[in-house]
Amino acid sequence: MEKAKMRGSVYYQTAVLTKLIFFEGAKKSDRVNPNHEHYGCVSSFKTMESYRNVWNNFFNYLQEHFKLKNCELITDEHIKSYIEYKIEYYPSKQYLEKIISALGKLEIALNRYSKEKYQFQIIYDFKIRQKLLNNARDLKLVANNYHNRVYDNPLLIIENLSNPKHQLAATIQLEGGARSEGVTLIKKEQLKDIKIDEITNKSVGVIETKEKGGKVGDVFISTKTYETLQNFFLQNNTSYFKISYQEYIDDIKTTCQKLNITHHESHGFRWTFAQNRVREYQNHGYTYEQALQGVSWEMKHFRANITEHYLGH
Structure with missing residues (x-):
């Protein structure tokens, strides 16, 4: 199969990915069952809307700073850069955790898209997001505390x-x-x-x-x-x-x-x-x-x- 590229606006691409992961009313037991087609999916419209807003913001960031217009080309380097960029603005713990969760669902959606589209699937692995979240908590980089990041020399x-x-x-x-x-x-x-x-x-x-x-x-x-x-x-x-x-x-x-x-x-x-x-x-x-x-x-x-x-x- 010829490899096609994800084209279109930020909002078109996130819409395509949303359809692969959003199943309204999907049972929780199915969403946590690795053998079920709804595994890892989102069943709440409000939650999906929240995640998609993060995706839109992330994709706009990639276009602005990396000139990246095809979401299939996202790597863990892009994930790392975006999260660090958000941390600089001293986010609340809850907001940062929402970003981390949304990027986790993005990983699932991209893997589903690639599996359906290509004979040889592209594997997306964004586990670095959890490491960055843990570091932010440990270093008190979220808004419930403060960490001085000034270099003495x-x-x-x-x-x-x-x-x-x-x-x-x-x-x-x-x-x-x-x-x-x-x-x-x-x-x-x-x-x-x-x-x-x-x-x-x-x-x-x-x-x-x-x-x-x-x-x-x-x-x-x-x-x-x-x-x-x-x-x-x-x-x-x-x-x-x-x-x-x-x-x-x-x-x-x-x-x-x-x-x-x-x-x-x-x-x-x-x-x-x-x-x-x-x-x-x-x-x-x-x-x-x-x-x-x-x-x-x-x-x-x-x-x-x-x-x-x-x-x-």
Whole structure:
């Protein structure tokens, strides 16, 4: 059988998958029986609607950040990236658990789709979602508690990363507060030259990034880091800077282990930026409340109290 690709909008694809897993009124005894056709399925319309909303959000995230438009190509790397992205926003325990459950049902739906469609089935395994949920609970990354993810010595970590491109990406996160998706792909056209930082009155390099939810904004980095990025484009005769997200976070993890430093992945550089930047605002005459709001906008949030989360309040 010729292998067809799942096509259509996000909402069309989730509708197709919903039909494979939703059986209204299916008995619980059948849904927990591995030998029954309704095993692992959903019988409640309200629950299915809730799960499908998560799927829609997840697929939109994949299109935005990975340019992935075919849900058949989803891997555990995409699952990991999405969950970590959600954890950064300090979700409630219940909301995170709903996401984990929805992704579990997505795994079942994709396996059913593949089994029906192809002679040689694609096997989907998203068990990493449970590991990430357990880690979030253990590290108190859900909203019933707090865990400080700031790196005490971020420069030491960056200096010891094995890949110079990873060093540059981490430096941009540390200096400018960019999310990981803002540094894994940077196009030459995103460089917006040198300008004066209105807070410190110092010269900074400007990178325009498009991150969560399509939010566009400027990331301010040191002129030295900006020149390093410019030189990368010149020396490599390329129009984009690109790294593998998975290889990047693996390098950070390995480096932290070697240095015996608690590992906070790439988010740790963003958290460190937030604390440093709030102090910078205050050192230049801004009130605490003004600093919170200013840093929140720079990190592409809206509410000032989001920044307080990075400060441990």
